[in-house]
Amino acid sequence: MLIAIGLKGGVELAKQSLVSLLPDMVAVIFMGSLLTLIAYPVLLYLGKFKVGDAASIAAHYGSVSVGTFAVAVAYYGTKNVFYEEHMPLLLVLLEIPAILVGIILAKGITKNTQWSIVFHEVFLGKGIVLLVGGLLIGWIAGPEGIASIEPLFFDLFKGVLAIFLLEMGLIAAMQVGSLKNHGVFLIAFGILMPLFSAVIGCLFGIMLGMSVGGMGMLATLAASASYIAVPAAMRISIPEANPTLSLTASLGITFSFNVIFGIPIYLKIAELMHSTITG
Amino acid sequence: MMEDKIHNIKVLTIITEASIESSLIDDFESLGVNGFTIIDARGKGRRGSRMGGWESNSNIRIEIICDADQAKKISTFVKDKYFENYAIVIYISDSQVFRLDKF
Numbered sequence: 001m002l003i004a005i006g007l008k009g010g011v012e013l014a015k016q017s018l019v020s021l022l023p024d025m026v027a028v029i030f031m032g033s034l035l036t037l038i039a040y041p042v043l044l045y046l047g048k049f050k051v052g053d054a055a056s057i058a059a060h061y062g063s064v065s066v067g068t069f070a071v072a073v074a075y076y077g078t079k080n081v082f083y084e085e086h087m088p089l090l091l092v093l094l095e096i097p098a099i100l101v102g103i104i105l106a107k108g109i110t111k112n113t114q115w116s117i118v119f120h121e122v123f124l125g126k127g128i129v130l131l132v133g134g135l136l137i138g139w140i141a142g143p144e145g146i147a148s149i150e151p152l153f154f155d156l157f158k159g160v161l162a163i164f165l166l167e168m169g170l171i172a173a174m175q176v177g178s179l180k181n182h183g184v185f186l187i188a189f190g191i192l193m194p195l196f197s198a199v200i201g202c203l204f205g206i207m208l209g210m211s212v213g214g215m216g217m218l219a220t221l222a223a224s225a226s227y228i229a230v231p232a233a234m235r236i237s238i239p240e241a242n243p244t245l246s247l248t249a250s251l252g253i254t255f256s257f258n259v260i261f262g263i264p265i266y267l268k269i270a271e272l273m274h275s276t277i278t279g
Numbered sequence: 280m281m282e283d284k285i286h287n288i289k290v291l292t293i294i295t296e297a298s299i300e301s302s303l304i305d306d307f308e309s310l311g312v313n314g315f316t317i318i319d320a321r322g323k324g325r326r327g328s329r330m331g332g333w334e335s336n337s338n339i340r341i342e343i344i345c346d347a348d349q350a351k352k353i354s355t356f357v358k359d360k361y362f363e364n365y366a367i368v369i370y371i372s373d374s375q376v377f378r379l380d381k382f
Contacts, residue, residue, distance in 0.1 A: 117302060171333055231335035235298040239364035244327055247335060 001070060001160050002127060004153040006134020007146060009088025013135065014142040021086055024208050028090045028218075031204050032097035035197050035222060036062030040105050042193075047185050049245070052106050056234040056241035059102025060250040061193050063226035064094045066127060067168055068258045070161050072220045075263050076213060083213030087221070092131050094221055096122060099233045106238045121233045128229060168255065175252030186245070190253030194223035198266040202273045215270035223266060224258055225250035286379040289350040293341040293357060294320060295367040296329065300339055306360070307343070310353055313382060315343045326366035338366075344374065344382045 013021075039061045043054035069091055076083055099122055122128065138146060146153075179187065201222030205215030227250045235243055293303070300317065307315060320338040321331035331337040343353065350371045361367050376382065 117305075120301070171336070174330065174336075228333070228335070232298055235296065235335070236302060243335065 001157070001164055002066060002130035003134040003137075004157050004160075005066065005070060005073070005088050005091070006131045006136075007138040007149075007153055008134075009086060009091075010135040010138020010140075011143050011146055012085035013089060013139045016086065021089065024084075024086070024090060025093055027204055027208055028093050028221075029097050031200065031222060032062050032064075032094045033101045034062075035200065036098040036101040036105070038196075038200075039193060043189065047189060050240075052238045052241040053245055055102045055106035056238050056243075057189075057246045057249055058105065059098045059234060060227070060230045060246045061197065061225045061254075062098025062101060063096075063230045064091055064221050065224035065226055065250070065255060065258070066091065066131070066228070067164065068224035068255060068263070069217075069221060070157075071165070071259050072217060072263045074158055074161055076217070076267075079267075081213040081216070081267065082211055083217045084210055087214070087217050088131065088135060090218070091221060092128065092135065095128060095226065095229050098226075099230055099237075102230075102234065103237045106241070118233060118237045121236055122229065125229050125232060165259070168251075172251050172256050175248045179248055179252060186249050187253055190225075190249045191257050194225070194254055194258060194262055195265070197222040198262070198269055199273075201266070202270050205270065206273065206277060212270050212274045213267075215274060216267035219266040219270055220258070220263055223254075223262055225254040227251040227255060283377075285375045285377060288344055288374055288376050288379065288382060289347050290372050290374045291343045291345060291350040291353055291369070292372070293343075293367065293369050294322070294338060295341075295361065296365055297337040297339045298335065299361065299365060303341065303357070303361075306356065307353070310356060312343055312345070312349075312353065315341055317341050324366055324368065329366070344376065346382070347371075 036058045039058035040054055043049045043057050044051065047054065049057065069087070099118070103118065198219035201219035202215045204222070205218040208214075208218075210218065227247060230250075231243060231247060234241055234246065295303070297319070318340045319331060320340040321329055322338055323329075329336050329338045343350070345353070354369050354371065357367070357369060
């Protein structure tokens, strides 16, 4: 599934020049860092979390969830909503800044941080390798080159997505059990933070001159919280942070909320903001 | 020719979070560990349960066959580095092997 998303994005990249995408790329890196920096004080002061926990949870929310993105791709497909095709590239870029900001928030820039291990974890994690691999293959091969493998990666996409969601549902349900211990704040944060992030995502979309669908997609990316790449990186770089807290929030609450309610809501927000601005 | 004599040796077992696997492997290299076996695991303990649903939620079980001194050296190192923040259990048990020079 990750390869399929990467491939799609890669094929589109082949049609455009990287230079023309540069503003988008720089903007989303800034967006990922900004969201982490906003989430952190909220968690620290309102949520009364410890520094390590606040930084770790903030990093989860500044980063993105590929699963949520895949659901959005399927949703926009059914609704026939157009969105900028280079979204997978932005998805990859959004994974990374939040992790770095999170670590700096928790540790400061010290010699003790084992950056080489962190980078290894971030860039060579399965998720990123498959996504970036797909992007590169799609980019190099172009639309004609991909044609022969389309049946496997594109035609089966929705079927595989369904299986993936069933499994994620089981895992998310397991996390809900630990909600009892962590209370109301985490639930509120897990729902309100994505809604806020979606608005920020829409604003960035407007700034970058995106279509309504593009704004909605960027809002979805901003609103989604990581549960694969970031947990692994955080566990190593901020060991004192409790992984149950961040996973309960990002997977148990936010992922479920985004998939069921969030994605259509963010598209609505994008439509509203777009029509307000264009009059 | 297979040797018939059986030699006493130790087995050092570490059960911990899958997320620190690569970090531990680096440590083993620097401690001069000749070989180890890693098995996917799941379970429950004082730091909650990791039922192996996906990567961030799984355990590993590492076995290292070595002499008593080496077992002590590795376990002390791992204790100092990981006990504070990670879910980890270490135990050392007696065992026997045919080929002592292999370990």
